[in-house]
Amino acid sequence: MKKVPIIDLRAVDEPGQIAALDAACRDHGFFLVSGHGADDAIGRMWQQASDFFSRPRSELRKIERTAEKPLGYFDRELTKRKRDLKQVFDFTRPLTDESGYNQWPEEMAAFRQGMSDYHEAMGTVAVQVMALLHRALGIDAEPMCGDPDTSTARLNYYPVDDPLSGEEQAINTELGDMALHHHTDPGLVTLLVQDDTGGLQTLSTDHGWIDVPPREGTIIVNLGDSVQAWSNDIYKAAVHRVLPMTERARMSTPYFYHPARDAIIEPHPQLALGQPHYRPFSWREFIQNRVDDNYADQGKEDTQVSKYRIA
Numbered sequence: 001m002k003k004v005p006i007i008d009l010r011a012v013d014e015p016g017q018i019a020a021l022d023a024a025c026r027d028h029g030f031f032l033v034s035g036h037g038a039d040d041a042i043g044r045m046w047q048q049a050s051d052f053f054s055r056p057r058s059e060l061r062k063i064e065r066t067a068e069k070p071l072g073y074f075d076r077e078l079t080k081r082k083r084d085l086k087q088v089f090d091f092t093r094p095l096t097d098e099s100g101y102n103q104w105p106e107e108m109a110a111f112r113q114g115m116s117d118y119h120e121a122m123g124t125v126a127v128q129v130m131a132l133l134h135r136a137l138g139i140d141a142e143p144m145c146g147d148p149d150t151s152t153a154r155l156n157y158y159p160v161d162d163p164l165s166g167e168e169q170a171i172n173t174e175l176g177d178m179a180l181h182h183h184t185d186p187g188l189v190t191l192l193v194q195d196d197t198g199g200l201q202t203l204s205t206d207h208g209w210i211d212v213p214p215r216e217g218t219i220i221v222n223l224g225d226s227v228q229a230w231s232n233d234i235y236k237a238a239v240h241r242v243l244p245m246t247e248r249a250r251m252s253t254p255y256f257y258h259p260a261r262d263a264i265i266e267p268h269p270q271l272a273l274g275q276p277h278y279r280p281f282s283w284r285e286f287i288q289n290r291v292d293d294n295y296a297d298q299g300k301e302d303t304q305v306s307k308y309r310i311a
């Protein structure tokens with residue numbers, strides 16, 4: 001499938017909508033949704049996010065993410081063992097943040113509320129999106145559910161130039177040739193808002209890399225590894241990347257909808273039909289292995305869902 005279809009959440013019963021979603025999920029794992037009702041929350045979050053990245057790096061680094069405090073600001077993330085040309089801010093559900101790991105910028109009074117409202121709004125859309133996947137796959141029992149409490153959100157800012165000073169560059173992993181290297185997201189689905197700059201691409205089985213073009217008012221959906229395993233490879237975890245920015249900076253804000261903390265991921269019996277492609281695995285173990293290499297190059301690629309594949 002060469003294109004990324006737009007599914008109107010208010011009109012999913014219209015002819016062709018579920019079929020278009022199904023075809024996209026089999027081929028590359030990306031579709032857009034309109035009619036999602038989250039515009040207000042997105043607008044307020046976006047304003048706060050833009051303000052955040054316009055602040056001096058010295059201020060943002062006061063709330064830097066570390067291996068011990070894995071949420072906050074970061075500007076040296078690695079994907080596929082290369083440094084990405086991006087700055088990020090990560091947070092977990094503010095409403096129920098028991099970990100106390102969230103770090104908020106002191107100087108921005110409305111930031112936390114804006115992020116919280118965005119997280120809640122995306123959680124609502126994610127439930128609708130999961131229902132569509134069940135419908136498209138014909139699953140009517142034992143649904144796979146996500147959990148907003150384990151779901152995280154991220155603000156991505158992709159500058160044109162490396163934000164690291166020459167000295168910092170010398171002691172950090174070198175930049176790769178992408179703003180964000182190709183990868184899959186580990187969870188169920190990712191909901192993503194992007195500005196109108198462009199640069200996001202997904203790997204189509206039939207057509208190679210294709211653009212996921214900006215469409216105002218839509219939320220981008222991409223499938224994660226957990227849906228690929230649960231659907232027994234009927235649906236693809238979307239392989240995606242972001243091209244380097246050449247003229248202006250770009251912003252995007254993914255919401256990563258994750259399984260519950262103690263979830264066991266395995267192919268749904270209605271889809272595995274006695275021939276599961278994956279052995280059951282624990283979400284907690286999978287995500288732990290996956291984040292361990294975000295800070296330092298551990299000399300090998302991070303854990304992929306293929307680890308659990310039955311040969």
Ligand SMILES: O=C(O)CCC(=O)C(=O)O
Pocket residue numbers: 154156180185192194200240242251252253254
């Ligand atoms: O910036 C984008 O469009 C994609 C971001 C992404 O894939 C991620 O943060 O996992």
Ligand SMILES: [Fe+2]
Pocket residue numbers: 183184185190240
């Ligand atoms: Fe991603």
